[in-house]
Amino acid sequence: xxxxxxxxxxxxxxxxxxxxxxxxLNKIPAHLLDTEDPVFEFNxxxxxxxxxxxxxxxxxxAFYEAMGAEGWVSLEKTINYIPKEIFTIADAKRGDxxxxxxxxxxxxxxxxxxxxxxxxxxxxxxxxxxxxxxxxKWVILLGVTSNEGGKDxxxxxxDGKPLYQHVMAKSKEWGTADNMMYVVGATRPEYLSxxxxxxxxxxxxxxxxxxxxxDLQEVCKYGMNAECGLLINSTRGIIYASNGEDFxxxxxxxxxxxxxxxxxxxxxx
Amino acid sequence: xxxxxxxxxxxxxxxxxxxxxxxxLNKIPAHLLDTEDPVFEFNxxxxxxxxxxxxxxxxxxAFYEAMGAEGWVSLEKTINYIPKEIFTIADAKRGDxxxxxxxxxxxxxxxxxxxxxxxxxxxxxxxxxxxxxxxxKWVILLGVTSNEGGKDxxxxxxDGKPLYQHVMAKSKEWGTADNMMYVVGATRPEYLSxxxxxxxxxxxxxxxxxxxxxDLQEVCKYGMNAECGLLINSTRGIIYASNGEDFxxxxxxxxxxxxxxxxxxxxxx
Numbered sequence: 001x002x003x004x005x006x007x008x009x010x011x012x013x014x015x016x017x018x019x020x021x022x023x024x025l026n027k028i029p030a031h032l033l034d035t036e037d038p039v040f041e042f043n044x045x046x047x048x049x050x051x052x053x054x055x056x057x058x059x060x061x062a063f064y065e066a067m068g069a070e071g072w073v074s075l076e077k078t079i080n081y082i083p084k085e086i087f088t089i090a091d092a093k094r095g096d097x098x099x100x101x102x103x104x105x106x107x108x109x110x111x112x113x114x115x116x117x118x119x120x121x122x123x124x125x126x127x128x129x130x131x132x133x134x135x136x137k138w139v140i141l142l143g144v145t146s147n148e149g150g151k152d153x154x155x156x157x158x159d160g161k162p163l164y165q166h167v168m169a170k171s172k173e174w175g176t177a178d179n180m181m182y183v184v185g186a187t188r189p190e191y192l193s194x195x196x197x198x199x200x201x202x203x204x205x206x207x208x209x210x211x212x213x214x215d216l217q218e219v220c221k222y223g224m225n226a227e228c229g230l231l232i233n234s235t236r237g238i239i240y241a242s243n244g245e246d247f248x249x250x251x252x253x254x255x256x257x258x259x260x261x262x263x264x265x266x267x268x269x
Numbered sequence: 270x271x272x273x274x275x276x277x278x279x280x281x282x283x284x285x286x287x288x289x290x291x292x293x294l295n296k297i298p299a300h301l302l303d304t305e306d307p308v309f310e311f312n313x314x315x316x317x318x319x320x321x322x323x324x325x326x327x328x329x330x331a332f333y334e335a336m337g338a339e340g341w342v343s344l345e346k347t348i349n350y351i352p353k354e355i356f357t358i359a360d361a362k363r364g365d366x367x368x369x370x371x372x373x374x375x376x377x378x379x380x381x382x383x384x385x386x387x388x389x390x391x392x393x394x395x396x397x398x399x400x401x402x403x404x405x406k407w408v409i410l411l412g413v414t415s416n417e418g419g420k421d422x423x424x425x426x427x428d429g430k431p432l433y434q435h436v437m438a439k440s441k442e443w444g445t446a447d448n449m450m451y452v453v454g455a456t457r458p459e460y461l462s463x464x465x466x467x468x469x470x471x472x473x474x475x476x477x478x479x480x481x482x483x484d485l486q487e488v489c490k491y492g493m494n495a496e497c498g499l500l501i502n503s504t505r506g507i508i509y510a511s512n513g514e515d516f517x518x519x520x521x522x523x524x525x526x527x528x529x530x531x532x533x534x535x536x537x538x
Contacts, residue, residue, distance in 0.1 A: 022369070062365055062372040068380045069341040076337065093365055095389060096331055097416040100291070103331040111337045120364060120389045122411055124418025142391055147366040149393025152439055156427040163425065163432065170421055 001087055001115045002136055003178050006203070007227045009055045009085060014263035016228050017255060018056035018089065018205065020235025021046065021078065022063050029243045039067070039074040042247075044081055046239050049248040053259040056231050057082050058089035058205075079112045087231070088115045089140060089205065095120040095127040102130040109134045116140050118183060118205075121167045125174055132175045139180050141171055143195070146185025146208035164191075168198045177201035184223070186214020186232070192222035200225060207233040209258075216258070220265050228269060234258060270356050270384045271405055272447050272472070276496045278324045278354060283532035285497050286524060287325035287358065287474065289504025290315065290347065291332050298512045308336070308343040311516075313350055315508050318517040322528040325500050326351050327358035327474075348381045356500070357384045358409060358474065364389040364396040371399040378403045385409050387452060387474075390436045394443055401444045408449050410440055412464070415454025415477035433460075437467045446470035453492070455483020455501070461491035472498050478527075479506035485527070489534050497538060503527060 010016050021043050025033070028042045035041040047057065059078060064071035082088055090108040094117060095101060101119075108114045109131075116138035119128055131139045144154055144164045154164045168182060177199075184195060186208035195204070204223055208214035209232050216232060223230050234254075242250035279285050290312050294302070297311045304310040316326065328347060333340035351357055363373040363386060370388075377383045378400075385407035388397055400408045413423055413433045423433045437451060446468075453464060455477035464473070473492055477483035478501050485501060492499050503523075511519035 060365070060369055062363075062369045062376070065376045066372040066380060068345065068376070069338045072338040072341050091365075093389070093392075094331075094362065096329070096360075096362055097414070098418075100329055100331045103335040107331070107334045107337070111335060120362070120391050122389050122391045122422060123362075123414050123416060124421030124423070126416050126418040128418075145366070145392050147392060147395050149367075149395040149397070152393030153391060153432065153435060154393070156425075156432065156435055158425040158427040158432070163422065163427070166422060166425055 003203070003227065006055065006087055009087070010228050010266060013052065013055055013259070014266050015053055015055055015259040016230050016232055016262055016266065017054045017258050018058050018231045018233040019046065019050055019054045019238055019255065020091070020233050021057055021059040021239065022235050023059070023239070024063055027240055027243065029245060029247050031245055037074055037077065039071070040077045043078045045248040046251050047082060049252040050238070050255045051083055051086065053252070053255040054086065056087040056089060058091050058233055061090055061092040076112055079114060090114040090117045093118050093120050093142065095123050097123065098126040098130055101127050105131045105134060109137045116181070118142065121171060128171060129174055132179050137179070139175060140205050141167065141180060141182050143168055143182040144184045144188050144191055146187045146214065150185065165194070165198060168195065172199055172202070177203070181205050183207065186219050189215065189218040189222055192219065196223065196225070201229070203229050203231060205231045205233060209234055216261055224265065224269065226269065228266065232258070232262070272496065275324065275356055275472070278356070279497050279535060282321065282324055282528070283535050284322055284324055284528040285499050285501055285531055285535065286323045286527050287327050287500045287502040288315065288319055288323045288507055288524065289360070289502050290326055290328040290508065291504050292328070292508070293332055296509055296512065298514060298516050300514055306343055306346065308340070309346045312347045314517040315520055316351060318521040319507070319524045320352055320355065322521070322524040323355065325356040325358060327360050327502055330359055330361040345381055348383060359383040359386045362387050362389050362411065364392050366392065367395040367399055370396050374400045374403060378406045385450070387411065390440060397440060398443055401448050406448070408444060409474050410436065410449060410451050412437055412451040413453045413457050413460055415456040415483065419454065434463070434467060437464065441468055441471070446472070450474055452476065455488050458484065458487040458491055461488065465492065465494070469494060470498070472500060474500045474502060476502040479503045485530055493534065493538065495538065497535065501527070501531070
């Protein structure tokens, strides 16, 4: 998917919502457990209930990998079920030496048809570039993560600026705003102004709104750009809004609330 | 596996060789392609040919993931085939927020029975600690990687020392030398003396000997400790020594050469 197509979808749906599909057999409604593939059945119903409100879906790959080969099958069915005009993110946080990163890229871009993969920056350029060789596919590089441990290394000061700024300044030369995005946790909106000085045009994938305590208005105030430039992810607040038979309906209600807030923000661009 | 068991195996086999199982359908001998599961068949024969010479096997997960659910099945068969007294490494370079890292840990430690997983440090403590909750299982954290891009961030100076030293100094508090190791590329042996000042007792997993140009003697001179403290990985030089029908035999010959060099070094401990 191109950046123009993504922005078009944002304007059409008046939304920049990304729904996380972190589907856990221990958390999904009990009545689904008797179906042939409970994980896919859950995802299917969540997608059906939210696909006019969300511009992106983001399965976290760990949830599928934890189920072995079976989980991989559920993931493949899920990615094939998501309508093609919706942006898809394999939240995999991969990264390895060049020839190996290329294989991860094939896994997510060819074997499956994801639009993007999240990638960890520690191993540098040749761990990231192989993902950028695929046309209309994206790398979403970890910048500032929303978790507590994010502080351990990402804020270390080197030559007067924090590590995450080095990561952004250096990596933006590997690709462009048309094939790279960055993860910036919503729990740290105070860094967004500085981040926008380094990467004004790139999309940011922002987890941490909702369950993790991030604030949508704050994030948009400092992070939004002329083409929106934000994908706000919500997972637990939407997909686990209910664990009864009404789970999809409740998921829709929660997604609708966020989309409603977003509509006003999109109109202000 | 415990550290004592690993050292015992090193002494018994007079070897600290780790064989990488980066099994690629495009590189394995053509005659295997007609078998039911060519990847597993290749691994099985490599394991049979080298299991008295190697103390560890390290499948890089990307090679299996690139084949989808099928690859996952080959990986499961491979890990089940490796004799229990041999140390196994899932070279996956995973890492995510706490509850998600826990799922990756389950994937490799429970769903499969790996002894260890390689983990990327960028997301900090809560991305690493969930792996340490499993008894007699190990985290192998990326320290200094052997690839060209390793220089991009790992050597950034913060408070007078490079990032990788911060990673080691901080992370060694999360576990102990009994459940953590570090990846240190053989292409950078000059850093091993400094690394040993920070983590004298931990095992180091050292890729890059052979095809990538690292030197075994140099690595041992600066990196070996009283319990060996090194696992030297070789992949291409062993498993792709021949792509004819004699591939397993040739792999054994190459493994035997390295083990021979290692025997002298183990005796010097």
